[in-house]
Amino acid sequence: MSFTNAxxxxxxxxxxxxxxxxxxxxxxxxxxxxxxxxxLWRFHQTWRALIFQLCYTNSSEVLFAGMTLxxxxxxERFWGxxxxxxxxxxxxxxxxxxxxxxxAFVLRPLTLGLFNYLPAGPTPVIFAVLAQYHAxxxxxxxxxxxxxxxxxxNGQVQGITFSNKSYIYMMAGQxxxxxxxxxLLGALIGWFVxxxxxxxxxxxxxxxxxxxxxxxxxxxxxxxxxFEGLRRRLEGEDASTATTSGAQTGEAGRRRTxxxxxxxxxxxxx
Numbered sequence: 126m127s128f129t130n131a132x133x134x135x136x137x138x139x140x141x142x143x144x145x146x147x148x149x150x151x152x153x154x155x156x157x158x159x160x161x162x163x164x165l166w167r168f169h170q171t172w173r174a175l176i177f178q179l180c181y182t183n184s185s186e187v188l189f190a191g192m193t194l195x196x197x198x199x200x201e202r203f204w205g206x207x208x209x210x211x212x213x214x215x216x217x218x219x220x221x222x223x224x225x226x227x228x229a230f231v232l233r234p235l236t237l238g239l240f241n242y243l244p245a246g247p248t249p250v251i252f253a254v255l256a257q258y259h260a261x262x263x264x265x266x267x268x269x270x271x272x273x274x275x276x277x278x279n280g281q282v283q284g285i286t287f288s289n290k291s292y293i294y295m296m297a298g299q300x301x302x303x304x305x306x307x308x309l310l311g312a313l314i315g316w317f318v319x320x321x322x323x324x325x326x327x328x329x330x331x332x333x334x335x336x337x338x339x340x341x342x343x344x345x346x347x348x349x350x351x352f353e354g355l356r357r358r359l360e361g362e363d364a365s366t367a368t369t370s371g372a373q374t375g376e377a378g379r380r381r382t383x384x385x386x387x388x389x390x391x392x393x394x395x
Contacts, residue, residue, distance in 0.1 A: 138194050177245050200262075228310060248312050266289055
């Protein structure tokens, strides 16, 4: 019941857990991360850029990623499954190109080869969704964690203020710092792509593109026909209501007119 109206979020969580377990059981985790000098420059394994976000290589990252995606399922309920799935696909495509590209062509040359490793996992996609969550979902309450046991003189407790969204940011922060600095690079690029989508900085062809409705179980033609039929019924009811009200008003007017004539008749007699 917790994934009600969020089938894409359910598929993401279950799929991430399943692919991570499968990579461990099949002993193929060494295909999931990227070493720029070895995999890209020496062996030209550019296909790794397309698969490095399919799974994580350790259980702690799987746990935090699954919990983060689960708590951000509200985005799918706001947008609908079709728009949310389209956003995930576009974000996955962009981050799969930008993250290895920036690492290989910018950061590795600037650091003289020290920054060479990109860990596996969909951290960029998760942070793109987190950017939407940060902008769209308001916090429900705040609380303060006291940093001192002594009673304050002015009556105000000194401490750190948190909200009900803080634990989600903490779990996402754990993902960003789990295999620093490569995971942090993916987090920053994902956040940038997510906000670029929201601020419509990306090309309009990307932000307005949508998956076919049948791929996410949405029957757009049938639903539009249902809405059209409902609109026509409502218009018919409004028209009949207006006609009935007009008839009643006219009848009441006629009754008042006959009454006035009757009173005028007796008033003339007196």
